[in-house]
Amino acid sequence: xxxxxxxxxxxxxxxxxxxxxxxxxxxxxxxxxxxxxxxxxxxxxxxxxxxxxxxxxxxxxxxxxxxxxxxxxxxxxxxxxxxxxxxxxxxxxxxxxxxxxxxxxxxxxxxxxxxxxxxxxxxxxxxxxxxxxxxxxxxxxxxxxxxxxxxxxxxxxxxxxxxxxxxxxxxxxxxxxxxxxxxxxxxxxxxx
Amino acid sequence: xxxxxxxxxxxxxxxxxxxxxxxxxxxxxxxxxxxxxxxxxxxxxxxxxxxxxxxxxxxxxxxxxxxxxxxxxxxxxxxxxxxxxxxxxxxxxxxxxxxxxxxxxxxxxxxxxxxxxxxxxxxxxxxxxxxxxxxxxxxxxxxxxxxxxxxxxxxxxxxxxxxxxxxxxxxxxxxxxxxxxxxxxxxxx
Numbered sequence: 001x002x003x004x005x006x007x008x009x010x011x012x013x014x015x016x017x018x019x020x021x022x023x024x025x026x027x028x029x030x031x032x033x034x035x036x037x038x039x040x041x042x043x044x045x046x047x048x049x050x051x052x053x054x055x056x057x058x059x060x061x062x063x064x065x066x067x068x069x070x071x072x073x074x075x076x077x078x079x080x081x082x083x084x085x086x087x088x089x090x091x092x093x094x095x096x097x098x099x100x101x102x103x104x105x106x107x108x109x110x111x112x113x114x115x116x117x118x119x120x121x122x123x124x125x126x127x128x129x130x131x132x133x134x135x136x137x138x139x140x141x142x143x144x145x146x147x148x149x150x151x152x153x154x155x156x157x158x159x160x161x162x163x164x165x166x167x168x169x170x171x172x173x174x175x176x177x178x179x180x181x182x183x184x185x186x187x188x189x190x191x192x
Numbered sequence: 193x194x195x196x197x198x199x200x201x202x203x204x205x206x207x208x209x210x211x212x213x214x215x216x217x218x219x220x221x222x223x224x225x226x227x228x229x230x231x232x233x234x235x236x237x238x239x240x241x242x243x244x245x246x247x248x249x250x251x252x253x254x255x256x257x258x259x260x261x262x263x264x265x266x267x268x269x270x271x272x273x274x275x276x277x278x279x280x281x282x283x284x285x286x287x288x289x290x291x292x293x294x295x296x297x298x299x300x301x302x303x304x305x306x307x308x309x310x311x312x313x314x315x316x317x318x319x320x321x322x323x324x325x326x327x328x329x330x331x332x333x334x335x336x337x338x339x340x341x342x343x344x345x346x347x348x349x350x351x352x353x354x355x356x357x358x359x360x361x362x363x364x365x366x367x368x369x370x371x372x373x374x375x376x377x378x379x380x381x
Contacts, residue, residue, distance in 0.1 A: 021362040022247050027317030032361060047307065051294070054306035055286050057313070060210045061279025062249030069283045074291075081287075085280060089272055092248025096256035097268045099242060103257075107241055111373060116245050118372010121343040122365040124325040125350030127318040132355070134311045146308040153312035158319060165210055167309055175305020176298050183297075 006043060008076055008083050014041070015068050015087030020095075023116070026063035028123055030056075031130035033067060043075050046137065058168050064088055145178060194263045195270050201228060202255045202274035209251060216251045224254065230262050251275050322347070342375050 014036055022029040030053055038046050052074065056066035065088055072084030099106050106112060138150050153171055156162045201223045209216035217240070224230050231239065243253040252272055259271030293299050323332045326343050346368045353359055 017362070020247055021365065023245075023365070026249060027314055028321065031314055031318075035361065050307040050310050051290070051303045053310045053314075054303065055290055056283065057310065058210075059279060059283050059286060060208060061206050061276065061283075062209075062216070062251050064249050065252070065276055066279050066283050069280055070287055073284065073287045078284075081280075081284065085276060089248075089252055089276060092246065092252045093256045093268060093272050095246050095248070096242070096253050097260045097265055099246065100257045100260045100268075103238060103242055107238060107245070111377065112245065114373035114376040115369040117376055118342075118346060119365055119369035120321075120325040121346035121372060122350050122368025124318070124322040125347050125354060125368070126361045126364055127314075127321055128351055129354040129361070131311075131315045131318045135315060138308055138311055146304070149305055150308035150312045153309040154315055157313055157316035164313060167313065168306060171305040171309035172302040173305070175303065176301045178305065179297055179301025 006041075006075065008079060010041075011072060011075060011080055012083045012087040015072075015084045016091060019064070019068075019088045020091035023119060023123060026067075028127055029064045030067050031127055031134070033064075033071065034134075035130055037071060037075075044071065048074070054168065054172075057164065149174065195267065197228065198259055198263060198267055198271045199274040202251075202259075202271045203277055205251055205255075206275040207278035216254075220251065220254045224258050230258050342372060342379075346372055 015033075018029055018032050018036065022032055034046070034049050034053075037043050038049050044052075049071075052070040053063075053067055056063050056070055059066050065085060068084040068088040069081045072080035072082070074080075076083070135150070138146050141147075149171055153167050156167050157164070205216060205219050205223055209219050221236060225233055225236050239254060239257055240250070242257070243250045246253060252275060255271035255275040256268045259268035261267075263270075294303065325347060326339055327333060328338075328340060330338070350364050350368055354361065354364060
């Protein structure tokens with residue numbers, strides 16, 4: 001991990017690169033950001049990254065934009081937040097502006113469609129790779145509370161299709177109650 | 193003035209779209225099609241299609257596309273700015289409080305509850321993406337013939353390479369795009 005090479009330029013270049021090549025919306029780019037900034041660059045801890053994603057998810061606006069603002073702010077303060085949001089927004093801004101001149105032919109182009117169809121499988125593999133690692137980390141932590149929360153939230157989202165914001169609210173509330181309850185029971189009770 | 197109109201419209205879209213992804217769609221439709229008539233219903237459908245074919249969040253894509261159609265590149269920049277401004281303000285306020293108070297016990301509790309939930313939400317979204325990649329837009333089904341065999345092979349090889357060799361993810365995505373396109377075009381799809 002090359003933590004010493006932290007720079008505003010590298011932050012901008014990283015977010016720009018991820019944003020330019022990540023098809024499929026917020027839930028694809030956020031795991032990729034995690035992989036780059038946590039695993040590769042080592043600028044931020046996995047736990048803190050997950051905290052930031054939770055905040056990004058609870059705020060209005062696209063999750064990719066929100067996560068990049070928080071990430072930039074964490075690493076370089078206000079200047080970092082501006083650089084990373086620019087890096088995230090510029091690629092779609094440039095691409096969509098360019099495409100809006102000839103979008104009819106782009107939309108109906110056979111080659112473009114075939115490339116995108118092929119890419120879907122790659123996108124799915126990339127996101128699965130990150131998910132396997134993240135879910136693995138939660139299970140390896142051997143904290144029953146975290147494993148149960150993860151399982152519960154997964155069932156709520158996948159099986160019952162419950163609104164994301166509601167899931168976030170309930171999980172935060174349960175987390176707070178668990179801490180207060182743990183306090184009341186004293187030190188002899190569960191220790192997280 | 194058209195720039196101010198664009199700024200205000202996309203500011204509202206940015207402000208009220210909570211939950212990410214396609215939660216923003218009805219809001220964009222209301223502002224862009226119904227209230228201002230900047231796009232027809234058909235053009236709006238095209239916009240969604242294009243958004244699925246290009247990188248970037250759909251709200252940003254819509255802002256850039258509509259802005260440019262209505263008022264040129266400057267319109268695109270102003271609309272995009274309007275779209276991210278509310279996020280930026282709100283997220284920065286939350287960031288300030290987060291970094292100031294994150295060590296308080298009850299906040300630690302809340303975050304401890306949120307972290308596994310975030311992993312679950314990403315996993316859930318990833319599962320939907322996988323289903324779309326393997327089965328197409330119709331969704332999961334028990335019939336084996338509904339599965340796209342090309343996608344299954346591309347997915348399996350990609351995942352194997354990613355887990356085993358730690359290769360660059362973007363190269364994997366672009367690689368499956370090229371390989372998939374070659375196969376699909378040869379199959380005449």
